[in-house]
Amino acid sequence: MNQCNMKASIDSIETMSLVDGPGIRVVIFFNGCKLRCKYCHNPETWVKRDDNMSVDEVFDKIMRCEPYFRNNGGVTFSGGEPLLHKDFIIELSRKLKKQNVHLALDTSGVGDGDYEQILDLMDLILLDIKHTTNDGYKEITGRSIDEVEKFIIQLNKSNKKVWIRQVVLPGVTDSKEYIISLKNYIKKINNIERIDLLPYHNMAIEKYDKLGIDYPLRDLMPMDKQICDDLYKFLQEK
Numbered sequence: 001m002n003q004c005n006m007k008a009s010i011d012s013i014e015t016m017s018l019v020d021g022p023g024i025r026v027v028i029f030f031n032g033c034k035l036r037c038k039y040c041h042n043p044e045t046w047v048k049r050d051d052n053m054s055v056d057e058v059f060d061k062i063m064r065c066e067p068y069f070r071n072n073g074g075v076t077f078s079g080g081e082p083l084l085h086k087d088f089i090i091e092l093s094r095k096l097k098k099q100n101v102h103l104a105l106d107t108s109g110v111g112d113g114d115y116e117q118i119l120d121l122m123d124l125i126l127l128d129i130k131h132t133t134n135d136g137y138k139e140i141t142g143r144s145i146d147e148v149e150k151f152i153i154q155l156n157k158s159n160k161k162v163w164i165r166q167v168v169l170p171g172v173t174d175s176k177e178y179i180i181s182l183k184n185y186i187k188k189i190n191n192i193e194r195i196d197l198l199p200y201h202n203m204a205i206e207k208y209d210k211l212g213i214d215y216p217l218r219d220l221m222p223m224d225k226q227i228c229d230d231l232y233k234f235l236q237e238k
């Protein structure tokens with residue numbers, strides 16, 4: 001097999017995840033993200049550091065877990081924002097596809113604007129919706145929603161399966177009105193297989209404190225799981 005020494009900045013690799021796509025998955029957490037979501041669980045991945053792992057090193061590590069990939073498992077590219085490591089992921093994915101590994105991309109849709117090749121190699125896209133309006137999006141992430149719109153256009157062209165993920169944030173995205181706007185917003189996305197409403201929690205506070213970063217939602221209580229379940233039922237019924 002062709003060798004590839006291209007490197008990327010990788011924060012960590014988790015080998016037995018059950019929450020980042022179907023089956024048991026290896027999750028690659030890349031460093032670097034243009035957004036600053038107020039509830040981000042992974043602030044340690046915001047800044048791109050020195051490239052520290054090559055395509056071949058990551059490939060070898062992944063293939064050691066190959067027995068776990070039976071029953072729908074595979075690899076999920078996450079972060080940070082994996083779209084910022086597009087070329088690396090394309091090279092790695094080409095190698096993994098030759099081994100028939102199922103590939104998922106966990107993304108907020110904010111990269112450099114050109115996503116055709118990377119989408120082409122994926123089996124599943126886990127798309128994080130931050131908010132359905134530009135104002136709400138800006139309030140949560142600090143940036144305009146425009147880049148996500150570009151991603152959605154290319155995602156639709158790719159015809160890949162999509163799982164939608166929405167963090168339910170008390171006082172922001174936890175109303176029935178918001179859920180209706182979510183339902184309307186995602187109508188423009190093709191091939192949605194599943195929608196997850198994820199209750200906001202504040203378990204990352206310690207990480208922020210250790211990193212010396214201000215946690216903007218310090219006074220916000222975690223989202224009530226029952227309310228979240230009720231909103232999910234409402235979403236299904238609507």
Ligand code: SF4
Nearest residue numbers: 033035037040080108
């Ligand atoms: S897009 Fe993801 S990694 Fe980036 S700030 Fe938001 S939650 Fe964190």
